[in-house]
Amino acid sequence: MEDIRERLISSAQDAGIALSGEQAEGFQQYMELLLNWNQKINLTAIQEPEEIAYKHFLDSILILKYREMPEGAKLIDVGTGAGFPGxxxxxxxxGLKLTLLDGLNKRLVFLKDLAEKLPFSAEFVHARAEEAGRQGTYRGKFDFATARAVAPLNLLCEYCLPFLKIGGVFIAMKGPEPGEEVCAAKNAVALLGCTLDAIEKFELPNGDSRSLILIRRTGPIPAAYPRHGAKIAKSPL
Structure with missing residues (x-):
């Protein structure tokens, strides 16, 4: 299988991120396991090694260019799928304390196998985001929450913001022009005790444009949220 290690090290370095040979080896193994499992269950439509390196791996780690995650910080990746960006x-x-949440158990089976093989430690949660967000185990417990291509931002806010501690940051991974989504989510952000921290834009080596929307929890989140998934979809905040 194609070797992506040098490509990843070089492209990360160009973005100002140091990626060691050992880390690159981890990503190589990740890619190989992902493609092997993808023959059994649908984990990714992207199957070319170079595209996986850029569109999955580099896309995820570029978060660190805009928001450093300190040792011991707690991160929940909501709707993690094949594990991106968590x-x-x-x-x-x-040193991150990682929680991977997904509503489809077979994805978590893949991630548990990945965690054993690489290896890394994580908590695996099989639940819908709105259900977990009402549980004391997860509500208000995280320094960071991430979501990638899960839903429009105004819906994502209700799914993800309840996981944050005061001062915690939600990082929504979006496409090149997030302006409309940000405007549509203003009410949800305010109602859920949060503020828009920043919008960061960047380009992948293949020319694809991306953006990160960073939302910080600054106040209380009303106990009524998150609502049931059907209500969130039918009547977005």
């Missing part, structure tokens, strides 16, 4: 961030920052 697992790449964990490979870059082993």
């Amino acid at each position: 697992v790449p961030l964990k490979l870059m920052r082993p």
Whole structure:
């Protein structure tokens, strides 16, 4: 299978991120396991090694260019799918306390196998985000929450913001022009005791444009949220 290690090290370095040979080896193994498992269950439509390196791995770790994650910080990756961005961030920052949440158990079966093989430690939660966000085990417990291509931002806010501690940051990974989504989510951000921290834009080596929307929890989140998933979809905040 194609070797992506040097490509990842070089492209990360160009972005100002140091990626060691050992970390690059972890990403190589990640790619190989992902592609092997993808023959059994649908984990990714992207199957070319170079595209995986850029569109999955580099896309995820570039978060660290805009928001450093300190040793011991707690991160929940909501709707993690095949582990993006949570697992790449964990490979870059082993001290992160990682929780991977997904509503589809077979994805978590893959991630548990990945965690054993690489290896890395994480908590695996099989639940819908709105259910976990009402549970005392997870509500208000995280320094960071991430989500990638899960839902429009106004819906994502209700799914993800309840996981944050006061001062915690939600990082929503979006495409090149997030302006409309940000405007549509203003009410949700305010109602859920949060403020817009920043919008960061960047470009991948293949020319694809991306943006990160960073939202910080600054106040209380009303106990009524998150609502049931059907209500969130039918009547967004």
